[in-house]
């Protein structure tokens with residue numbers, strides 16, 4: 001007989017200590033992960049910390065952990081020049097892994113690590129997600145791009161090794177919490193909420209002329225620059241639709257997006273009988289990070305308590321794909337499958353970098369991605385090498401499109 005949900009014994013899910021390898025330690029998710037580790041030092045320790053090039057920030061994190069009695073075992077800097085600097089840093093020097101992919105792979109498969117937190121931004125996050133999956137780790141996954149460009153590759157590696165993915169993305173964490181103990185056969189559809197970003201009430205005409213500082217001014221979340229731009233175009237929600245499709249194995253016709261400007265309801269599951277389950281809370285990434293690194297346990301900590309009376313009401317509206325074409329483009333690429341989502345992501349990363357560099361405008365982002373998708377043929381993707389090669393080609397193409405604007 002099936003046990004009712006409240007009788008599930010989770011005691012075996014709580015190890016005495018979870019050891020973490022933290023990729024993207026110097027970023028927005030990385031820093032919040034460190035704070036959570038330090039606030040719950042009886043639960044977590046950190047084996048490895050990794051960053052792209054921010055040597056002094058990484059050194060400060062190693063110092064902070066050491067001062068709290070939690071010294072790291074190893075550290076990694078991806079960029080070769082920054083790696084040479086790190087080799088002279090007294091805190092990092094003796095613990096430094098090789099630069100580049102080699103060191104990132106070691107970090108993602110560190111033997112004593114239980115949980116790999118992948119908080120790298122962009123396509124660079126895919127190889128370590130696969131390495132962690134192949135090594136049977138629990139992956140607390142913030143790097144949604146891994147699933148967008150290598151969904152099948154990642155899920156095959158997870159299924160083949162007994163690894164586990166617990167999403168950090170707040171919407172997918174909400175879905176995981178609503179789905180906990182359930183079967184997907186009970187599910188009618190998934191509803192992802194979206195804040196709508198800073199331009200929710202801009203007209204199509206207003207959107208032709210927005211300043212970069214307005215793009216970077218997200219109303220509810222404080223995040224790294226790339227995801228902040230993605231949130232302003234709704235590409236972030238598009239990537240999340242693909243992420244939900246990969247994680248929960250559900251068709252695109254069963255994934256709905258609702259704009260919910262307050263970012264209080266983090267997502268919902270609609271079950272076959274019409275029942276809706278939602279996960280609510282203050283918009284605070286510490287909740288999904290804590291939930292993911294502790295292996296789906298609701299520990300003490302997280303965010304401030306939500307005051308529902310003070311909140312008073314919850315508002316929802318339909319997203320406008322005419323004003324925010326990136327959402328449509330992402331769904332179309334998801335449905336096309338194969339290489340299409342790699343091209344979508346690569347072109348988006350080039351467009352976002354170009355916007356941040358001041359060489360294009362907000363309104364050009366969707367145009368660049370659409371052109372890149374139109375100019376490439378969709379093929380099936382069978383290996384990491386092939387995914388990386390398509391990613392590189394799509395970046396070259398998008399760079400040419402940017403230059404031709």
Ligand code: NDP
Pocket residue numbers: 023024025026027028029030050051052053054055078118119120121122124142143144145168169170221222223224225226227285
């Ligand atoms: P940030 O830009 O703040 O941080 C990115 C981190 O990745 C930094 O530590 C950076 O190192 C490192 N990094 C960048 N490029 C590489 C590379 N090529 N190889 C290795 N490491 C690299 O990003 P966020 O923390 O905002 O986002 C991280 C991921 O989490 C993204 O995929 C994002 O979509 C997702 N996410 C983020 C949320 C948020 O609230 N921030 C919410 C939900 C999902 P360095 O500092 O040295 O450059």
Ligand code: MG
Pocket residue numbers: 169170171240
């Ligand atoms: Mg999200």
